Amino acid sequence: MSKQFIYSISSIRFDENYQPADSTRLTTNFANLARGESRQENLRKTLTMINNRFNDLAHWDNPTADRYSVEVDIISADLDIKGNGHTFPVIETLKTTIIDHKENKRIDGMIGNSFSSYVRDYDFSIVLPEHFANHPKSAPPEEFGDLHGKLFQHLLNSDAYKANFNKQPVICLSVSSSKTYHRTGNQHPVLGIEYRQDGCALNKGSLTDEYFSKMGLTVRYFMPANSAAPLAFYFSGDLLTDYTDLELISAISTMETFQKIYRPEIYNANSTAAQIYQPSLKYQDYSLTQIVYDRAERSQMAVTQGKLTEDEFINPYQDILEEWAASYDVASEIVQREAAQKEMAKKKAA
Secondary structure (H helix, E strand, O other): OOOOOEEEEEEEEEOOOOOOOOOOOOOOHHHHHOOOOOHHHHHHHHHHHHHHHHHHHOOOOOOOOOOEEEEEEEEEEEEEOOOOOOOEEEEEEEEEEEEEOOOOEEEEEEEEEEEEOHHHHHHHHHHHHHHHHHOOOOOOOOOOOHHHHHHHHHHHOOHHHHHHOOOOOEEEEEOOOOOOEEEEEEEEOOOEEEEEEOOHHHOOOOHHHHHHHOOOOEEEEEEOOOOOOOEEEEEOOOOOOOOOHHHHHHHHHHHHHHHHHHOHHHHOEOOOOOOEEOOOOOOOOEOOOOOOOOHHHHHHHHHHHHHHHHHHHHOOOHHHHHHHHHHOOHHHHHHHHHHHHHHHHHHHHO
16 A cells, blocks of 8 residues: 555645635535635735734724734645555645734744535535435444545544645535534633533444544534524544643634624624524524625535536545545554654753
8 A cells, every 4th residue: 555545735825816626526615605706805805804804802902903924825635545646635625824023033823724525515405315316314424534534533643744745634514404512601801601412421423433434533613703603613632731821812713703794694693692592594683794605506515516426436436435444543653643642742841
């Protein structure tokens, strides 16, 4: 396998001139904004929202609320399965960079933020519907998400990832409308008020939570100051100590902006999440942003792209993928990754 499963990393700036790459999933939030007559205005307004929210949260030594701006890069990880130069785009995330205009310096922001995956489309839009069509009252297949989780963890341990990033990703998503969340007494100075999800103590989180757990990620839910609802943060390690305040703010400002556009019923609601909170996309008391977004198209495209993944990735490489997944040792990868993180922390401290 030494000449197989080789990753390459590329990036493209998300700005008002952004044009989606050919390999970008069209269901991806940022790609959806970059199409149509309003594309440039959409992008400009989105970036303004991100910058304003960042300065709102990073308010210390920032009296005019314009000290910082945020650059966003779309990071794509392509996988060459056979080592012959033919690649498939497996993972796409975002990387933020913070510009401190007062000190005239650039600061690393969060890697992760959004999460896009063709294989995830395949799992949720092809595998799951077929399974429930044949077994209507059953749980998802036990192996659901196994391959995707192993591919993700293998990426994080790859030379390509280590050469480009020195921290593990944090994925920031919407809370689930099928679950109820309870406010706790825990409050973080940046992340805000922590919520707990019904069922977490019984290891019965949402299907997304369980899917991400196979990627080696755990989840916590926080509602930052002046937010309408909690966000779900998926991470490995320690969310509260492994990242700086500015890194956390870069994730919040970027992903809350996208959620306000895509799920205004939850994140642009005119009231704040209560002590006991169940999100709902049927909630009526919310405000719309001035940004055009086609939510129906996004849902339809997920099925199309899931089928593309089946035809161009799963079926052609099925034997190789099954053999690799059967021999892949997730526990060993995690141990190696944690050891590398500790070594990196020692070097940074020295």
